[in-house]
Amino acid sequence: xxxxxxxxxxxxxxxxxxxxxxxxxxxxxxxxxxxxxxxxxxxxxxxxxxxxxxxxxxxxxxxxxxxxxxxxxxxxxxxxxxxxxxxxxxxxxxxxxxxxxxxxxxxxxxxxxxxxxxxxxxxxxxxxxxxxxxxxxxxxxxxxxxxxxxxxxxxxxxxxxxxxxxxxxxxxxxxxxxxxxxxxxxxxxxxxxxxxx
Amino acid sequence: xxxxxxxxxxxxxxxxxxxxxxxxxxxxxxxxxxxxxxxxxxxxxxxxxxxxxxxxxxxxxxxxxxxxxxxxxxxxxxxxxxxxxxxxxxxxxxxxxxxxxxxxxxxxxxxxxxxxxxxxxxxxxxxxxxxxxxxxxxxxxxxxxxxxxxxxxxxxxxxxxxxxxxxxxxxxxxxxxxxxxxxxxxxxxxxxxxxxx
Numbered sequence: 001x002x003x004x005x006x007x008x009x010x011x012x013x014x015x016x017x018x019x020x021x022x023x024x025x026x027x028x029x030x031x032x033x034x035x036x037x038x039x040x041x042x043x044x045x046x047x048x049x050x051x052x053x054x055x056x057x058x059x060x061x062x063x064x065x066x067x068x069x070x071x072x073x074x075x076x077x078x079x080x081x082x083x084x085x086x087x088x089x090x091x092x093x094x095x096x097x098x099x100x101x102x103x104x105x106x107x108x109x110x111x112x113x114x115x116x117x118x119x120x121x122x123x124x125x126x127x128x129x130x131x132x133x134x135x136x137x138x139x140x141x142x143x144x145x146x147x148x149x150x151x152x153x154x155x156x157x158x159x160x161x162x163x164x165x166x167x168x169x170x171x172x173x174x175x176x177x178x179x180x181x182x183x184x185x186x187x188x189x190x191x192x193x194x195x196x197x
Numbered sequence: 198x199x200x201x202x203x204x205x206x207x208x209x210x211x212x213x214x215x216x217x218x219x220x221x222x223x224x225x226x227x228x229x230x231x232x233x234x235x236x237x238x239x240x241x242x243x244x245x246x247x248x249x250x251x252x253x254x255x256x257x258x259x260x261x262x263x264x265x266x267x268x269x270x271x272x273x274x275x276x277x278x279x280x281x282x283x284x285x286x287x288x289x290x291x292x293x294x295x296x297x298x299x300x301x302x303x304x305x306x307x308x309x310x311x312x313x314x315x316x317x318x319x320x321x322x323x324x325x326x327x328x329x330x331x332x333x334x335x336x337x338x339x340x341x342x343x344x345x346x347x348x349x350x351x352x353x354x355x356x357x358x359x360x361x362x363x364x365x366x367x368x369x370x371x372x373x374x375x376x377x378x379x380x381x382x383x384x385x386x387x388x389x390x391x392x393x394x
Contacts, residue, residue, distance in 0.1 A: 013246060022302075034351075046333060048332055048336070049332060060284045060287065060293060062287045062288070064290065064291040064294045064295070065293045066290060066293075067287045067290035067291040067293075068285050068287065068292060070283075070287050070290045071283050071284060071286065071290075072283075072286030074282075074283035074286055074287075075283035075284070085271075086268050086269075086271035087256075087257045087265075087268060087272070088259065088266045089268065089271055090259045090265065090267050090268030090271075091259070091264075093261065093263060093264035093267045093268075093293075094259060094260055094261040094264040095292070096263075096264075096290075096294070097261045097263045097264060097293070097294075097297040098261070099256075100293075100294040100297040100298045101297045101298050101301055101302070104298060105298070105302065106289050121318065124318060124321075133273055135245055135246060139245070140247060186314035
């Protein structure tokens, strides 16, 4: 299957990471983001949102990194990474929304400003980060993993931009439980990293 | 089961709507949002994020409206509203992320400013709305429903704040396919509305 990919994107990385953890081989198709190739054919045809990553697996075409995590985990990962039961799915899903909203608009946005020069509101990105990181810290003081007491796609969805936040001035100095959690993720069998993490 | 609820919240409404559509009875517990009751006990204990809705169903406690939709649909709705297969879950999940991000930060944020006086960035809310609504329109010009060619929790997650956007100055005048889709949702057997829709 093909992943339209940007090496420096945390959203692309979370897909590459899950694939590595469950032993799925990806045909990586690098997309020149800074040149705007994600806004042109063929990517814009596969994803009208003009965003990366995009996954193509036979007939299946998916945008949105959280959706791709659900797909890969459900299709190729058994129930380890994305559970089957209602309460369990709900518990994981809470954090997929957090990844799509607070993490995306917090540490990710701060990094986009500082590292890639995007014209986003840095002050708001820092405010969102300052809101979500203490909540994450508090949760991880009492839990080893975000959901289900085991590693799931909840952790993979949330952790990349938290770990990359320092590239946007969002450090983890005050958040030891978050740091320890990132350390646990890095110890998972099959773990791969990306530049900046 | 108990729903900690705010009548005027689109996120609470989407939960009430799914419950009505699948015939689940909710014990509605109104929370005085403007008085800050969601930031105090007992709600803050159930949801440290200090947000509504919160669902309590026996041992299950869930924050985040998208997560609650997944839970209710999986637990009580068969596979009609939230499918079981990997590709199908991925297709729906794309729109749950859109609800958590662009819809939340676009039309919802604009409405929070105009209707409730929250100190959010209205200009950004309008910009996000102007980005997401044409994408939604384009998708709905070719599809009756957001995913799977049938009503799913994708539609229920996205539609409330799109339909409420006019309360924040985000109108649908230029988006006839979105208007027609809202009309289809309103025709679903068991449909209930909320103030403003």
